[in-house]
Amino acid sequence: MTNRNLPNQDQLRYTRLPLTHGSGSMPAAGFGTLIPDPIATRQATRTALEVGFRHLDSAERYGNEEAVGAAMGEVFDQGRIKREDVFVTAKLWNTNHRPERVRPAYEASLRRLQLDHADCYVIHTPFAFRPGDDFHPTDGQGRVAYDTGVTLIETWGALEQLVDAGKCKAIGLSDIGLGKLQEIVAAARIKPSVVQVESHPYLPEWELLDFCRSQGIVVQAFAPLGHAMEPNLLSDPVITAIASRLRKTPAQVALAWAVQRGTGFLTTSVKPQRIQENFEISALPDEALQEIRENIQTRIRFNAVVETGVPGFIPRAQQ
Incomplete structure (x- = not known):
């Protein structure tokens, strides 16, 4: 366990x-469990908890909730x-958007996770797919079969x-753009607690973050390290210069x-x-934060899920 007797x-x-x-x-530092192999999932989840992570992000679509649950149980x-020390997020997949399918899907996730509740339940994407057991239903021509019989609201x-x-305890949204989020906030009786979106210094999402701040919604960044794709965020000269200077x-x-800009993250x-x-992160000085905001000009989204509802990191042209 990490010692909490640390400098501020x-x-x-x-x-x-x-x-x-x-x-x-919600703990800002979150561990994502999108790991294809169940054995690796179990080991990595245990390691994450042991080094200090207290937020686990899981999803039906990942196909490994049993392994995450087994690791937590161990x-x-x-x-x-203790269970109450750990914040657990689960997600509703696109094929379960019809209201009558939501509670059964949630309860099935809990059984696989070996939990009696999730701390937050998130709609995985704003796109409804045709209901059924196939995670990615298609029409006769190989295109995604969307469900037009249900609205996100x-x-x-x-x-x-x-x-x-x-x-x-809390509900949220993932892979959603600002316009659709604003529609939900306007219509919701219970506002979203959390919104998960791709965000990193190449995609800071300042406008969405400002809106969420105004509504008391926590923004949680996935792919905060750029997903090791080109252009490589972790090789950016602004980032590497700060890292070298601060010995990080x-x-x-x-x-x-x-x-430090007020979001959570998932790695x-x-x-x-x-x-x-x-x-094991520690605070950056103000001048480093300013350098990142002012000196990084690259703008790129690596994941096209916000356009299709189908997760997947796809190389895209710089914007």
């Missing part, structure tokens, strides 16, 4: 973000970390009912930037050393 700047890794529209607060059984209403019934890794610089790795590195 090293407390950044323990930052918690209050949930205005939910219960309690750690909780040891007694050093109707799906959101079903999540609100989970909160009403005491089944879930480029990843630690990018993740500290995320927390994923199966390498114990990398998992520990990603947790």
